[in-house]
Amino acid sequence: MTMQIVLCIMVLLTAGFTASAQQDSTARFVRYGVFGSAGVNFHNAPYIDERQIIGVYGPYARSLGVRTEKNFAAAAFGWSSGALIELPLPNEFGMSFRFSYAKIGGLLTAPYESSPKMEQYLDTSPLAQLGTETYLTFRLLDRFVLYAGVQLATIMTMPIEGGQRILDTNPYSVFSNGQKMRYEFTGKFNTFNNPNLGLSTGICYEIPIDTRKQLFCGIEIFYTYFLGSILPDPSYWSLSTLRTGVSLRYAPFADGK
Numbered sequence: 001m002t003m004q005i006v007l008c009i010m011v012l013l014t015a016g017f018t019a020s021a022q023q024d025s026t027a028r029f030v031r032y033g034v035f036g037s038a039g040v041n042f043h044n045a046p047y048i049d050e051r052q053i054i055g056v057y058g059p060y061a062r063s064l065g066v067r068t069e070k071n072f073a074a075a076a077f078g079w080s081s082g083a084l085i086e087l088p089l090p091n092e093f094g095m096s097f098r099f100s101y102a103k104i105g106g107l108l109t110a111p112y113e114s115s116p117k118m119e120q121y122l123d124t125s126p127l128a129q130l131g132t133e134t135y136l137t138f139r140l141l142d143r144f145v146l147y148a149g150v151q152l153a154t155i156m157t158m159p160i161e162g163g164q165r166i167l168d169t170n171p172y173s174v175f176s177n178g179q180k181m182r183y184e185f186t187g188k189f190n191t192f193n194n195p196n197l198g199l200s201t202g203i204c205y206e207i208p209i210d211t212r213k214q215l216f217c218g219i220e221i222f223y224t225y226f227l228g229s230i231l232p233d234p235s236y237w238s239l240s241t242l243r244t245g246v247s248l249r250y251a252p253f254a255d256g257k
Helices: 002-021
Strands: 031-047 053-057 061-063 072-088 093-103 107-111 118-123 128-140 144-156 160-166 181-189 196-208 215-226 236-250
Touching: 031 093, 031 215, 072 128, 072 236, 093 144, 128 196, 144 215, 196 236
Parallel strands: none
Antiparallel strands: 031 072, 031 236, 053 061, 053 181, 072 093, 072 107, 093 128, 107 118, 118 160, 128 144, 144 196, 160 181, 196 215, 215 236
């Protein structure tokens, strides 16, 4: 089995070097472009300290915030868009820089302490961030590009709300407002760990869309894991994102040869 694995790796490496030697010359030109993507935000917030949220309970009563030791978690839809520039380096390597705006929030939920048919929720869906991404790239075969790098993101403070939600599917199980959700407070986070540092990796497949091979459509998948907590101590809130999308790239110096 070990010998078969070694032989398989040798075949793949040989194929990669052969394809690299035959690579299209347009692959080595500077590219400018725009991109858009959609995917999932993975949140895990086992502890949010009361000092992290400035909120209002009900229409009049003011409060310092929310304190919980429950494990709030969510896998929520997110999207991003922005601009990119890619610069070639020797031996099929390159550098890529991206500037993005992304929606990173979600409906964080945790079991309610006194009822198995209810849960607490923290609606952070308005949260957004501005990001700067720097990658080292490697062009594998002809049109595949591998990415590895870092992202620096600044989270913007947005209004949020929190409360309880009834899990019972019985249509008569509702709160006094006639709904299965009721909010206890509205407010916002008073601070974030900005800038937020994340490790990022991705892959892209380029498709030429003109005869001169100056315009390309890229099919992309990127994963980012942010290091540490996006909230300061003593709270902890981890975040990672998985997104797939497309980019439109322009190589103005390519000649199609």
